[in-house]
Amino acid sequence: MKKSRVSKTAQVNLMMLSDLGIEEAVHFQDVLGFSRGVLNVFSFLPVSSQLPMCISLISEILYQRTNELIMDLGNPVILDLACGYSPRALKVCDDQHAYVGVDLPDVITNLKEHRAELVGDQALDDYYSVDLTKREELVRLTEALKAPTTVITQGLLTYLTLEQKQVLMENIRSLLEKDGGCWIIPDTAPNRLLPDVLSAVLGEGAVSVFKQMMKILDSTVKRDRSANGWQTTDEICEALEKKGFRVERVPLYTETMNLAGPCRLSPEQAQKVISNWKETESLVVYVK
Numbered sequence: 430m431k432k433s434r435v436s437k438t439a440q441v442n443l444m445m446l447s448d449l450g451i452e453e454a455v456h457f458q459d460v461l462g463f464s465r466g467v468l469n470v471f472s473f474l475p476v477s478s479q480l481p482m483c484i485s486l487i488s489e490i491l492y493q494r495t496n497e498l499i500m501d502l503g504n505p506v507i508l509d510l511a512c513g514y515s516p517r518a519l520k521v522c523d524d525q526h527a528y529v530g531v532d533l534p535d536v537i538t539n540l541k542e543h544r545a546e547l548v549g550d551q552a553l554d555d556y557y558s559v560d561l562t563k564r565e566e567l568v569r570l571t572e573a574l575k576a577p578t579t580v581i582t583q584g585l586l587t588y589l590t591l592e593q594k595q596v597l598m599e600n601i602r603s604l605l606e607k608d609g610g611c612w613i614i615p616d617t618a619p620n621r622l623l624p625d626v627l628s629a630v631l632g633e634g635a636v637s638v639f640k641q642m643m644k645i646l647d648s649t650v651k652r653d654r655s656a657n658g659w660q661t662t663d664e665i666c667e668a669l670e671k672k673g674f675r676v677e678r679v680p681l682y683t684e685t686m687n688l689a690g691p692c693r694l695s696p697e698q699a700q701k702v703i704s705n706w707k708e709t710e711s712l713v714v715y716v717k
């Protein structure tokens with residue numbers, strides 16, 4: 430996928446959290462002022478008016494669950510790989526946790542330009558421009574880290590080829606071997622999350638329309654979604670274990686999260702969405 434298009438998905442993620450009234454996301458969106466025009470990319474879909482609500486449910490569960498895991502795991506450094514415009518620094522930085530955000534140059538330049546307004550004097554280590562597909566770039570950054578680290582990749586793996594994922598796994602393994610810590614992968618079934626929500630909120634008809642439209646879009650932009658491998662949780666676990674990691678499967682949904690999205694649905698829709706999430710797993714990954 431073109432890099433410019435990928436960073437648009439980071440803007441959408443922020444807008445979705447902001448639409449739900451999540452305080453730190455509202456603040457980031459106020460400062461960064463992204464245009465809702467990016468959402469027009471979906472306007473050709475018959476379900477387009479309902480799509481933002483459905484996407485926001487996914488943005489929120491991944492964001493909140495990752496934050497919950499970060500706090501439970503308690504490592505002092507949070508390394509958010511492909512951080513996009515996530516407002517997570519405001520949520521997890523305190524005198525026990527420092528946040529390091531990493532993304533491609535256009536995203537990082539934008540964050541750094543607004544850094545003072547975005548995060549003030551929070552215990553932010555910094556934002557760094559790193560192309561995660563280049564072996565040396567992440568190594569240079571992680572050599573400077575000196576404490577047990579929680580690495581996060583949210584919304585990244587599907588964009589990487591199998592070869593690029595191998596490089597990323599090797600780099601993360603070296604960091605965890607050096608300093609200790611773990612790696613959170615909250616989204617292990619990216620191809621299921623949206624269809625599951627569409628089916629629960631809008632019904633099976635919407636899923637099939639969405640799938641047909643995506644097929645047309647993929648063939649127009651000549652994208653092969655299966656080319657990057659790792660489509661299911663089991664496939665991800667197998668690849669990680671082969672690479673010398675120990676994988677702990679944890680539920681994506683927990684009762685302890687205070688989610689805004691499901692409250693905007695009917696009780697029946699919310700119950701269906703949550704019951705799908707209860708069957709979905711996130712991963713906490715350690716070196717063996």
Ligand SMILES: C[S@@+](CC[C@H](N)C(=O)[O-])C[C@H]1O[C@@H](n2cnc3c(N)ncnc32)[C@H](O)[C@@H]1O
Pocket residue numbers: 435436438439442443510511512513514515531532533536559560561562582583584585588
């Ligand atoms: C779907 S967004 C997710 C953003 C963020 N994690 C979130 O949850 O809001 C994907 C992000 O991956 C970043 N990205 C894609 N390829 C990358 C690469 N090779 N190196 C670093 N970041 C990359 C994009 O710039 C974008 O911000």
